[in-house]
Amino acid sequence: VQLQASGGGLVQPGGSxxxxxxxxxxxxxxxxMSWLRQAPGKDLExxxxxxxxxxYTYYASSVKGRFTISRDNTKNMLYLQMNNLKPEDTAQYYxxxxxxxxxxxxxxxxxxxxxxxx
Numbered sequence: 660v661q662l663q664a665s666g667g668g669l670v671q672p673g674g675s676x677x678x679x680x681x682x683x684x685x686x687x688x689x690x691x692m693s694w695l696r697q698a699p700g701k702d703l704e705x706x707x708x709x710x711x712x713x714x715y716t717y718y719a720s721s722v723k724g725r726f727t728i729s730r731d732n733t734k735n736m737l738y739l740q741m742n743n744l745k746p747e748d749t750a751q752y753y754x755x756x757x758x759x760x761x762x763x764x765x766x767x768x769x770x771x772x773x774x775x776x777x
Contacts, residue, residue, distance in 0.1 A: 660684040664754050669774045673699030675743050680737040680754030680768055682704070687735040691761040694728060694739045696750035696773075706752070707739065708761035717761060722748075744775045 666678040678694070693708040694759050707728040708717045727740040737754050752771050755764035 660756070660766045662754050662756060662766060663753060664764070664768040664771040667752060667771035667773045669776065670744055671777050672745055672775055674741070674757055674775070675768065676744065676773060677743045678739040678741065678752055678754075678771060678773075680739075682735045682754075682756065685756070687756075688732040690756040690766075691758070691763070692730055692737045693755045693757075693761060693764060694737075694752060695764065696748075696752045698747075698750040704750070704759075709737070710761065715761075730743055741773070743758075744773075746775045749773060749775050 661683045663681045694706040697703045709728045725743045729738045754768045756766040757763035
């Protein structure tokens with residue numbers, strides 16, 4: 660199983676980024692997919708999750724209304740569109756997968772760094 664996150668970078672407050680996660684080695688369409696993040700010196704924080712068929716999405720209150728999780732099961736890809744970014748969004752972002760539930764995270768990617776700063 661491999662999850663390869665990409666798309667991070669340095670962006671000014673109020674800007675946007677789109678993260679991508681390429682999945683391989685398992686049946687992507689059977690997996691609940693999630694994004695989590697970890698800022699320096701802070702605990703891991705769940706950001707968003709999406710059902711295996713994309714029917715339902717869930718967001719942390721800190722990102723709701725600004726971030727959108729989506730997936731393309733034909734391409735084995737997961738996305739996180741991040742708008743109106745704030746300095747507190749600065750973190751390493753990880754994609755994760757689990758076949759059982761959107762609240763479980765069995766498989767992890769290596770992470771991509773997002774830095775929001777002027």
